[in-house]
Amino acid sequence: MVHRPRLTRARLLAGLIAAGSFVVASGASAQSDEEGFPIDHETIRARCAACHLPDSEGRMSRISFERKTPEGWQGSLQRMISLNGVTLAPEEAREIVKYLSDQQGLAPEELRPGLFEVEKRMIDHRYLADTDVEFTCIQCHSMGRVITQRRTREEWELLMSTHRGYYPLADFQAFLRMGPTPDQPGPDGEPPDTRQPMERAVDHLSEVFPLHTPEWAAWSATMRPPRLEGTWVMSGHWPGRGALYGTVTMGGGGEQDAFVTRASYTFPGTGETVTRRGRGLVYTGYQWRGRSFESDEADGAMREVMLVERGMNEISGRWFRGDYDEIGMDVRLTRLAGSPVVAGVHPRALQLGGGEREVRIFGAGFADGVGPGDVDLGPGLTVNRVVSASSEEIALNVTLAPDAVPGGRDVFVGGATLAQAVVVHDGVDRIQVLPRTGMARVGGIVFPKGYQQFEAVAFDDGPDGRPSSDDDLELGPVEVDWSLEEYAATFDDNDIEFVGSIDQTGLFVPAADGPNPDRDRNRNNVGDVWVVATLVQDDNGDRPLRARAHLVVTVPLYLLFDAGANVSTGASPDPAASPNGRGSRTPGPNPGMGGSPK
């Protein structure tokens, strides 16, 4: 990455004054010779053509030369409504987003690297294809926004112009070089790159993310309305609550690509069972956007973002809620089509030693009258008897041989199999806190709290006895004692006294927003702390195992470009509900487009 000087606002203002009417050409604006997509949608032509003039081929300026996710198109419409005076009825907006997402969307292969963006995962993303371009873009937003779009070169140039027009300081924050033009060859001996950062970004993005790609050509040729009706076996993981297993039943939603759902799942670790009803709409033939509600109450509302795999037998993604979309679970659905499906085993980790134990297998389609001979848990594991059995759960009495070889076991049940469903180990050797770095936001008075859930995962060091080597066995989440420790970044800041607290499920709850009069210089309740997990093993007298993660407790966001929060999922089961837990907080100038309040 090119080193750039630190930019403070004071320096920035000085730069503005000195720069005066500093103008840099925004690059060639040659007419694109690529063909855009004709718009064959009456509402778009009626409501958008005043500005986006159609040509003789039915192509409309700008619109025809981009491809995006539903969230991307929704964001464009929101901007048109907010800043350009467009008025659209909610149903018109839904029509437009659906049409454009289907006709000018992304192929599954194109979306996959940017899934974290639409699934709202807080990850440490690295864009390695061009770190300078990454540097330019992530000054203000995630790189996920960029890599989930496709445009002609002219459109990428216009995107830059839009940024510069709406946010003039972007020139000095990211788009223009702060410093002299390089005039010396680089380390590789090549001539210096004298392009401005935004010119380099246009060059790169128009090459890597063009409008037309083989992936889109192939997908758009085979894309069709998905056939998802039926029963799906559900497995998932909710950090802090553990694994979950159940089923999802999907039925037609009354219009093309729309479905109604009923999900029922159990957390084996706690025994808690949850039932949800919801709706979903599939964009571009594979992008599931849904909302579901727990027991018809809005409080349990979750958004569902999933990807339907080719073949339509697997669906995976994330269900989430929270003001910052920070609470949720990973979900995988497998179609139940005649033969049984194994979703998982609880407990998954079986420690050597001890006598008989109970193991439960979760899934669906298990045959009546299953016997011990129908289940194979692998070498060293003997099924003594079936304790209870239903079509979705089999409880077994199992003996683990003292000399069983530690390692993962595939499980077979009546013709169904699940790889690495059980792991045999000889004790926990270390634990790790996930995520290794987390972020929470102060809130609760005016702005919402941003929570951070942590989880402790146990490991067996494996046959070589060395930690963090390739043969380590992951044993899954374990219950630990949670605590906070000071992160010694600044002398005597006592962050730990102000930032908030962590409960014994690993959920960090940040302190209140606003200046804190009890703190030096009225500082907010922000700070850096260690989140420490301690596992006391009482069976061998070993000293407790400890692990920790870095937690940043920081300031709120004061606006959310969260277009995804409102992407239509068909008719809401409860129009008065607050589907994402944002309560009745006043939206900005955007009239709700999704038919349900934020």
Place this chain on the structure above:
Amino acid sequence: MALKPINRKADRMVTYLANQGDVPEAEQMAGPVGPAAGAVEGGADENAEDVVALGGRLPEVPEIPHIPLGCSLVFAPGWEVDEAGGTAGLCQPVERDLFDCHLACFWPAHVPDQLNHSPDWTGKCAAAQNDWRKLEMIFP
């Protein structure tokens, strides 16, 4: 009662002063020698934790500063984190800085911008440090 050196460096300084500069400069740089060595030998363990944050190897420290999703790291300070990946360099309290951010569109993805989306965001709020409860979250 003599003050106890709080760490090895302080101990070396005390020893140096006690010896009135007899310790050669090169040896000062290398570490305690002669009488000072004994003093630090005895005190090394009890003082070791004093300098752990400076020279000790902390386990499980992330190799690189964390860049949370949607966060920018490079400004001084950044929005969520400063250049070091922490919060020490943030403008504090943040309310003191909000109006500047609003007027200058300095953090267009974090603070409502006065130029386009939210010209009246601060209309009910004369001084953010006092009236910050009158601000609203904006969904542009």
